[in-house]
């Protein structure tokens with residue numbers, strides 16, 4: 001690891017533009033050891049007052065430094081946002097969840113093998129150098145939203161649940177505070193896969209806002225190569241309400257399949273007002289997968305996503 005300066009921030013204004021931000025360090029330290037990240041100065045924000053989960057406009061305001069463990073077991077999260085609790089508990093290991101923070105989880109980098117190998121060309125790590133994944137090992141890679149310059153997936157489970165919950169991200173910068181819907185927070189790779197979010201240099205995530213709990217049942221289902229401590233091959237965060245035998249409202253987000261937590265409102269529109277039958281689910285899945293494209297090693301994700309989608313909808317509507 002290259003030498004770097006270390007500073008500890010006392011307040012938010014002392015962080016902005018002061019260096020590479022570190023909180024739990026569960027992703028950044030790995031990337032520094034691999035030589036993918038080489039900051040000259042890291043600014044430790046763990047002493048900032050961003051560790052509270054507060055009631056906020058009928059929902060919750062989750063401080064950026066709330067750990068993944070604390071968030072998963074919070075009574076309000078377990079009761080009103082179980083999709084989020086489940087997603088958090090399906091991620092990483094207990095030790096990592098104790099260190100990983102809400103803000104850091106949103107900003108974790110892809111686990112594309114070639115991104116983490118500084119000997120491989122990678123447009124995300126070094127714009128214009130090429131993409132070794134295309135034509136390479138693609139088991140973890142995207143089937144939706146990719147570009148000819150990058151086919152990496154976003155690895156977060158938490159963000160997928162937050163996407164289904166219509167969360168927003170509170171950001172502090174030199175110009176003050178702004179709030180960005182999570183649906184607009186991540187940007188697709190296009191020809192600049194090194195740009196992953198709308199965060200500007202010097203800005204800091206201070207909180208995530210959850211709106212009032214949605215009606216209906218919630219679940220998070222994650223399919224992965226082993227039972228724990230593995231990233232999603234495919235995951236589905238689902239929130240579905242059923243009234244008088246028809247689907248009233250559905251919110252669905254997908255992980256492991258795209259460069260950002262994936263949501264397609266046309267899928268939800270196709271489900272609303274319909275009886276929860278296999279035919280309904282398959283028609284909605286056709287919309288979801290209309291533009292899905294495999295890269296060889298990840299072709300299996302297309303039928304796997306269809307089956308997982310159907311299984312989640314079946315679970316959420318059964319007996320309702």
Ligand code: SF4
Nearest residue numbers: 112122123131150151
């Ligand atoms: Fe880099 Fe993206 Fe290609 Fe992976 S898929 S090697 S992150 S450009």
